[in-house]
Amino acid sequence: MSGQKSHEANPAMTRAINSDMNRFFHRGPTILCIVLALCSVTILINDLWPFLQNGAGMNVIFHPDETDFDQILFHFSTLPRITMAFICGAGLALAGAAIQTVLRNPLASPTTLGVGAGVEFALTVFLLLAPAALAPFKEAAALAGGMIALGAVYLIASRRANATLWLILAGMIINLMLQSGTQIFLLFNEQYLQSVFMWGAGDLAQNGWDSTQFVLPRLLVGVAVVLLLSRPLDLLALGDDTASSLGARVTILRLLILGFAVFITASVISAAGLIGFIGLAVPAALRIAGLTRSRDLMIYSLLTGGFALLCIDFLVRQMNGLGGDIVPTGAATALIGAPFIILILRKARIMPGQQSEDHHPDQQIVSKNVLSLVLVFGLVTGLGLSLFVSFNGHDFVLLTGGESFHDILLQRSERTFAAIICGAALAVSGTLIQRVGRNPLASPEITGVSSATALAMIIALVFFGFGQRADLMFVGAVGGIISLIILLLLCRKFTHTPHYLLLNGLALTAILGAIVRIALTRSGTQTSMLISWLAGTTYFTRMDEVLIVAGVTVALLIVVIAARRPLELASFGNDQATSLGLGISGFQFFIMLLAAILAASATLLVGPLSFVGLMAPHLARIAGYRLAGGHLLGAVLIGANVMMVAEWMARNLLYPQQLPTGLIAALIGTTYFLFLAIRKR
């Protein structure tokens, strides 16, 4: 173990993590690593103990007695599992350390930047669709999936004034999109659900040494390359300009290191599924504990990550007992790791960024009445078309009379109205959060309110057996509001930086992801309904529910439009708003509460994944709706239109199969953001 301790300040990182670095904490990394190593040794001895007692300790490791069930179990299941846990943890932590250093972002990691989701998506698609002959290319597909996801995230975030935060938010968007994509593929291949989900949840259970033999050589290659490149990495931390003037080839170096970090991640995920948070938490914790040099950070990450996952996996094994796996390790890691993000957030001060330097072009102030009329017209005609025209795979069919005319019309209008109302509710919610949070990438989906609503409903459904939709809705609404209150409490100290709200939302979303995975591995018959709801189907909605949500949306919309002046003032920042006489904390709380109620109601109807809450306010702002009142109305119109189109497509695109509306909306939304990112270059 390298005992080097660096006293050299690493400017970019110290700026990013402004932790108190007194001497005691400098010993932190070593102590942390040794404690985890001791725990790991204890675990190994604990597992070996029965064999050590009868002197078969060496045998059972190398040549098990094939007549003894316990020895076979240990040699072919327990021991490879321990080894895999160490290898996977080490690999992911190293990949995380490398990505964090290269991108100069203390919150970057394989999972937060969408690499994990990309690999998972690519593998799922590959497993379900590719012919057996293509099997040798599985790894290439996984690697490509991870790289493309990371590339997309980087593309969105690069050249922004506040790249640190944008990177994380872009990662969340890509993550959500890819996860919903994965789910949609599974939805059409229900027979594989259980096993793919088990794998997707990060299952470390082993029945031999195959996985180890698969991952270990790849990990060694990756580790060797990344460690070789670690010295130029320190240069990267100084910033691109400095690094290139010191002779480092910034772009190539960055791509190489990121490539191998993704390679390690892809190998681990191919073998063991998605294991989140090790890659984020371990390097971040080590850095907070005082490691600044990238080589030290990586070596420590490698060891600490390995030992940490081994220990977590041991806990999981104890919980599961002999009756097979109930909680997959990856999901458990996320559960343990997500709260850790909050801890990191408290330590790491992510700079809210200098005020953006972009020079705004001197636009004309133009009235948006024409655009609004066009949008209203679009909504009305679209509604007519949506109700009366469908597509049966070859031709467009006009609904005219007939026996079932009323039934079909009723059914279609239920779903169309549900979509429109949800679009409107999410648009209002998103506008409020973006304005009060002063962040154009904030949305109910991203602050975790939608996730928490879904989470509450899933827990109620799967673990407590609530069956009635009415009950579920109530539980969901309560969940959404509680999550918001928790978020606000967590963020109370950070009143000057609303960004923390979003980053805490990230933790919440991750917890949801973990619990959903756990729930899906054990829910059996309800799985398929759960997944389609999570992907945002309007299939289960009823008219009375739609009417209630519509009432709530309209009432709250009127309230916030009346309060448009303080809403505008909130965009001045807290200090300025207070100086002008607005009690900003109370006002923010009130607005966020309304946003949560709206988001929760919409989530009840179409699930948590639609991107309308993110996209509609963004589009409205770009279209030129500047002031709060107009912004709200514009967003509502755009949101309603987008959801209406998405709903029609969901019903008709793959007729007679029904796609989830939320997913279509999400695809529209993410495509839009990618387009936006590319156009900005």
Next chain:
Amino acid sequence: MFDLKNVSFQSEGKNPKTLLGDISISFPTGEFSAIVGHNGSGKSTLLKLLARKNKPASGQITLDTQILDSHSTRDFARKVAYLPQSPIVPAHLSVRELVAFGRYPWRGAFGRYRAEDHEKIDRAMEMTHVTEFADRFVASLSGGERQRVWLAMLLAQDAPVLLLDEPTSALDVGHQRDILQLVANLKSEIGLTVIAVLHDIDMVGRFADHILALRGGQTCWQGTAADFMQADTLRDIFQTEIGVIRLPESTHYVSYIA
């Protein structure tokens, strides 16, 4: 106007650092007070205490003999207008819309703007020479133009006290003089009390009535502009070799680096 009694301020965190220690001072009503000092001497911190952006660790601050904390947010906004060093610029607002928010303390969230409000807004824009930008976006203006827009908003706020944190940092010499002259005029015309953090020694000597110098979080000197523009005083405050010369045919002094 503002009276501070044994006020100190500490940074947050596990090892709080005392940024201001035991400051007792009265800022005179109807005068232009300047706070000067070297970088990190606590100038902005002190101004933030007055603006209620920071809470004192100990001691008491009163405004018109009333304890600072006892004001409601809106009352305080009607009495004290504060311009931070680098205010957040809302990207989507026009100059006129931004200046109009100066009337918020008086009209609140729902009150209609009356003719007098619009008059005040127009007058504030005229005084700061920003009328020509009225329909441009604030974000599209240069740094100096923005500073004048912010000042217009503060004037529209119609508060008897202005707290300005380096209001001229982004201005060229001509506009520095214009703005400080404007502030000085307002002071004498409508009896505003102005407290500003300023850097430029000569501007301080030219426009300020009362000067408070800080060094390392402690009061190190206070007095009038005439006493301030003395080589010994300046050397003591800034710990740098500074000299002054008297301008011919004038009572003004200018400083130079020795």
